[in-house]
Amino acid sequence: MIDQAQRQALLELRRLDWAPTQEDVWSPLDIHLDALNGEAGAALLRAYGEALASTGRSPLGLILEGQHGAGKTHLLRWAREQVQRGGGYFFLLGISDGRAFWPNVVHTLLRGLRRSGSYRHTQLEVLLDRLCEQAAVGRELRDRVRGRHPLTTETLDTFVTALRRVDPDLGRECRHTLRALVLLAARDDTAQDLGEAFLTSMPDEDPGDHARWGLPTRAKTAQEVAEEISRLLSSTGASMLAVDQIDTVIAQARTSGVDHGQPDAAPTEPVAVAEELGHGLMQLREALRRTVTVVACLPTSWQLIGNRTVDSVRDRFRRETRLSRLPSPEVGAELVAARFGPLFESVGFAPPYPTWPVMPSAFVAAPDYTPRSLLERVDEHLRVCLMTDNVEPLHELDQRVAPPERAPTARPQDMESVQRRFVELRESVGIDHAMDPACEDVEMPRLLGAGLRAWTVEQGDLDGRYKVVLGEDGNPSMHAWLRESLDETTEDEAHWSFRALSHTHHRAVQARIERLRQLVGLDPSIDKRRAVLLRNAGWPTGPVTRRLVREFEAAGGLITMVSTDDLRTFAGLAVLLDENAPALDDWLRLRRPAGNTALFRTVFGPPPGTAAAQPPGPGRPAGPSDQPGPSDPAPREVGDRDPGRTASDEPSGVVSCAETTGGAGLLLGTVVETGVSIRVPLESLRKHTVIFAGSGSGKTVLIRRLIEECALQGVSTIVLDPNNDLARLGDPWPEAPPSWQPGDAERAAAYLHGTDVVVWTPRREAGRPLSLQPLPDFAAVLDEPDELALALDTAVAGLAPRARMGGKTAKMDRGRAVLREALAYFAFSGGTGLRDFVALLADLPDTATTLTRAGELAHDMAETLKAAMILDPLFGGAGVPLDPGVLLTPSAGKRARISVISLVGLPSNEQRQGFVNQLQMALFAWIKQHPAGDRPLGGLFVMDEAQTLAPSGSLTACTESTLALASQARKYGLGLIFATQAPKGIHNRIVGNAATQFFGFLNSPIQIAAAREVAQAKASAVLDISRLTAGQFYAVGEGLGFQKLATPMCLSHHPTSALTVEEVLVRARS
Structure with a gap:
């Protein structure tokens, strides 16, 4: 058992962050090992040295290649420190797909000028101070130019004239940009906004201010502004412009950019992005002065850019450094010890050896890991220690122990203590000025950051899938940023950027809208980049502001309000996260206070398994009465209620699901990480379901249990059986399976007693033939x-x-x-x-x-x-004529009918497709004449191996009728379930019409990649889909957030082997 000191140390180690973001590049470097990527670091300094030695021309750029987690961002962080310590300037270009390249470069320069990094003051102050020194102006004027004292028009005129006298060409050609930079540094907010408006080529509604400060009314182009800022910078020092996140931009493109040997083919989205990025990078060297451009990316990304652009792009960059795995066991151990040391010291823990609980001998395998993957592997072991309540030293990195499915649940009294503290904090925190213009840049990053951090814990994020970043100090482009890692291999990510905007002056509003839009790289065709503007007041009424608001929303931005109640919740969570009580994570996952705020419900949707809207606020404290007692037969399932009990009477610790119409809801399974049972309304099946899973995943069991649960609620089903494994739906288990949950035996008996299971065998007269x-x-x-x-x-x-x-x-x-x-x-x-x-x-x-x-x-x-x-x-021939009414109507005394249509008599795909087409046309006509009306669900139609019937990329005899059902059946109350082993093999309109989706075990790399792509359409990820066990599925749907479920065993007999043809015919005749 772990003692308290060890537990505290392990919890502190789990705060280790192995995935730096762009924001981290500007923070002080905690550790750096010269033995790790030393050659690449030396190449960076050599390249910067060339810029430093130049009198104007920029040197060749540098390509910093490396696989995911090899240390590219860390090296940029180190390079930033080296450059600034040497008196240079550093800038970091983020999201840019090339289509707005130069506006993005300008915003990058302005963001960088606002940053300080290793300087005591911002780089803008450093630049202006050096220009003042060149112009030989006095101390008082220098303080006004740098923003230390109020700026006047006379001061600005004097400074510009003085610089022009010293350097006539620079002063004449860059005078307007110089004036705008001085305004940007001014103490007065209005002057700052005017300077930014000019530098970002924003049309102005009040030209009088331009004239007063000596600015022209004609806006410069973004490239002109960037070139002039670079000229001013180069007169005082050299610069490094790092280009990061190219991999994410390319990965976020919707279609593949791989060249399949067809040079004349039209460029797909990533190819077009690569071409535009390449052309932009090529222009950087020509346009900027004394600036070395460093591109950090995956080898595949630079290869794509190089292959899709002219040779002159490759000629402007050196491709001589590639980051890789750890060079030796000693460096691996040194890395872990260096990261662990400060964390041990912060909690006063003296470890028996520097890498505790990872044995020094374990690092013999470190050369097989990148720096990040090594730290991830170590974190995985720390998690196992905490979840098993036992510190087991790790002797071999490659020897993994599967963590238990659930972490130990905190004691009820500890949960109650956290809840009481939360209620107390919400009532006492002060948030009155959070949305004031003068305070929002300080208060809102703290509040939004706390809310997002709590939200990630509520998602059960144990693998570091989410990352929360706060906006930079001062005048940030965003206040908080959430990143979700979708695919570590390609560095594909989803982003949410939040910014409060309470300013009233039109220039302030316009500058902040445009700054957020450029930072995020909003694009309506890429749904993985989201920007959220929080505004509680009305907008300025001028035409430019109206246009920017329209463009922001048209590009995919969200504008919404944030309530005082939400801000109180975030403020209380900020304190709780700082206090970090042992029961906090369990309490967050149970109560979901962040996910239940109105703001996050608008942005992310309702929390998993919750109803449309829970009342805001903390609710009542959790107590022992909320936990199952010894007399309870089983934990209460989501959706179960005592007779007469209302939603408001539910214990606040129970995750409730959306209310169903005409029933208790449909049981989907239990959340793997919490054990909470999840039900969805029966009516949700009207919006259709699709299951992506391979052999051995438990797909058939899931299909059967869904059919059985519907039958228990009086809903009949037509199910296609292509593999002879669904004809046993009427067979009882010879003995209860051990995986049944409490109450399943009774449900099985009720199901078998009340359900009429009929097996049909088209074209097999020895069974129960059909003619269509x-x-x-x-x-x-x-x-x-x-x-x-x-x-x-x-x-x-x-x-x-x-x-x-x-x-x-x-x-x-x-x-x-x-x-x-x-x-x-x-x-x-x-x-x-x-x-x-x-x-x-x-x-x-x-x-x-x-x-x-x-x-x-x-x-x-x-x-x-x-x-x-x-x-x-079968084609218009003899046999029992097909009548969907017969297939869906139970016999006397039964609650529901399940018509299993075995395809044993239809051996070829063409025969099956023709039959299914006729079946679906008949079903469509019948359901229109017999709609569900006010019933939650009128019937269910299940298609297994759907990729053979309605494939993507080709038409079959039943494609049109399948698509017609998928798009029209819901309004008549017919639910559809499609199952496939090939996620991209099924027609995309079927997937698009399925509100509920399950992702189970797949072991083919092609199918795993396809499943990830399908999941990403819902901004979700299935990172460990190849490691799911039988019966485990990722599920997502309306009112059901993306999460891992353990699905229940079916109620009818399901042995490991399928039926023979003769066994199917026997059941058909019975």
């Missing part, structure tokens, strides 16, 4: 033009392949046109049945179509359809 008529019920839709058109489209889609008119030739286009017009004529003539339609087609009246020579084409198609009917008995 390929034409829908036209009579039901004759009075609805849109629905009739859809019915005609699906009928053509089903008949055309059978008539050999499914291709793309001119003849086949005419054939489908004749089919459509003939079907319309047939429908309005009151015709029914395939044989009658084929007879009509064989002798098509001239009035049935507008095409010439249609009769001959129709006759040929009629003969081809007759042949198809002969070759495929």
Whole structure:
């Protein structure tokens, strides 16, 4: 068992941050090992030395390549210190996709000038002080120019004249930019905003101020401003411009930029981004003075830029340094000891050896790790120690012990103590001035940062997936920034940037809107970059402000209010996080105070498993009554309620789900990290579900349990069974499986007693055969033009392949046109049945179509359809006619029917696709005549192996009818469940119409990558999808945040092997 001192030390070590951000580049360097990436550091200093020795021309740039976690950002941090200690300037270019390259460069220069880094004052003050020294002006004027005393127009004129006298060319050509930089450093906010407006080429609504301060009304271009700022900088020193996050920009592009050997192909999004970035980087050397450009990126990113741009881009950069893994075991041990030492000292812990609890012998494998992956591996071990309450020294880095599924839950009295403290803090904190213009840059980073840090804990983030960064001091571009790592390999990330904006003057408002937009790189086509403006007051009414607000929202920005209640919550959380009580994390995951604020519900959606809106505020303290007592048969599941109990009566420690209509909700599973059971409304299945999982994932068990839970609530299902593993839905377990939860035995008995399971076997007369008529019920839709058109489209889609008119030739286009017009004529003539339609087609009246020579084409198609009917008995042939009403209506005394349609009689994909098309057309017509009305769900249709029926990239006989169901069925109350082992193999419109999505175990790298891409569309990640065990799924849906669930075992018998064909037929006959 861990003693208190060890626990405190381990908790402190877990605060270790191994993933520096751009903001960290400006903070003092804590440690640096010369033995780690020393050659790359020397190359950086040599490159800067060339800029320092130059009298104007910029040297060749430097490419700092390295895989994820190799230390690129750390090296930039070290280089920033070296450059500034040598009297130079440092700037860091962040998100930029090339399309607004020069505006982004200007904002980068202005942000950098506001930073101090290793200087006592900002780089802007350093620059102006050096210019004052060149101009030989007195101390009083120098203090006014640097912003130490109020600035006057006379002071500014005198300074500009003095500099122009010393350096006529510089003073004449850069005088306006110089004036704007002095205004930017002024003490007066209005002067600062005017200077920034000019430097960012912002049109102004009050030209009088420009004239008063000697500024022209014509705006300079962004490139002109950047060049002039660089000229002023170069007259006083050399600069380093580091370009970071290129990898993230490329990864955030929606389509692949890989060259597949087709040089004439149109450039995809990342390729276009690479080209634009390359051209921008090429211009930097020509436009900037005495500036070395350092590009830090993955090798693949620079390769993409180099391959997609002209040779002159590569000619302007040296590609001589590549960061890699740790060079030796000794350096690995030295790195960990250096990071651990200050943390041990902060809590007064004396470790038995510097790398405790990682044995020195473990570092023999360190050369297999990057610096970051080594620290991540060490952190993983620290987590296991805390979760198992046992310090087990780590002897081998490669020997992993799986952590327990759940951390020990804090004692109820400790949770109650945190809750009481939170209530006390919310009532006592002062937040009255948080949204005042004079205070927002100080107060809002603290408050928003605390809220976001608490929110990440509430998500159960144990692997460092989220990172919270506060805005820079002074006049920040943003107040808080949340980063979510989506793919460590490509450095793909999702970003949320927050900024409060309470200023009222139009220039202040405009500058801050544009600054945030440029920082984030807002792009409506990239949903992984989000900017949130918080404003409680109205906007200035001028045309420029109105335009900027419109453009901000059109680019994907969110403008919303922040309530006093939310600010009190954030303020209370800030104190709690500083106090760091042992029960805090458990309390946060249970209560979710940050996630339940109105602001975060607007930005991130409701917390997982919660209802639409919980009342703000802390609620009542948690107490022993909120925990299951010894007499409780089982923990209360989310959504379960005592009769007559209302939502407000629920214990505040219970995570409640959205209320269902007509039932207790559908059980999805339990959250792996908390054990809380999650239910969703039965009605949510109307918005469809998709399951991405491979063999051995528990996909079939999940499908069966969803069907069974629906049957328990009186909802019937039609399920396609392509693999003979769903026909046992009516079989009881011979004995209760050990994985059943309390109450499952009773649910299984109720399910089997109240459910009518029927197995159908199309084209197998030895079972229970079906015959499908390929034409829908036209009579039901004759009075609805849109629905009739859809019915005609699906009928053509089903008949055309059978008539050999499914291709793309001119003849086949005419054939489908004749089919459509003939079907319309047939429908309005009151015709029914395939044989009658084929007879009509064989002798098509001239009035049935507008095409010439249609009769001959129709006759040929009629003969081809007759042949198809002969070759495929199912196609309009004998057997029990398909009636969805029969498939979905239970027999007397039963609650629901499950119609399992076995595909054993349809061996080829083409046969299955044709059958499913007819089934779906019939189902669509039936559900329209029998909508669910006020019932939460009228029926369920389940399609396993959906990639074979409605694939992406190609059309099958059932694609159109599947898409029609996916887009239209919900309004009639029919729910759809699609399951596939190939996340990108299923049609994207099916995925887009599925509100609930499950991601289970996959082991193919291609399918894992595809699943990650699909998940990222919901700004989520499935980083360990290849390590999920059977029955574990990531799930996301409306009212259900992205989280890992353990799904329950099915209620009907599910052995490891599937049924044989004969066993399926036996069940069909019974």
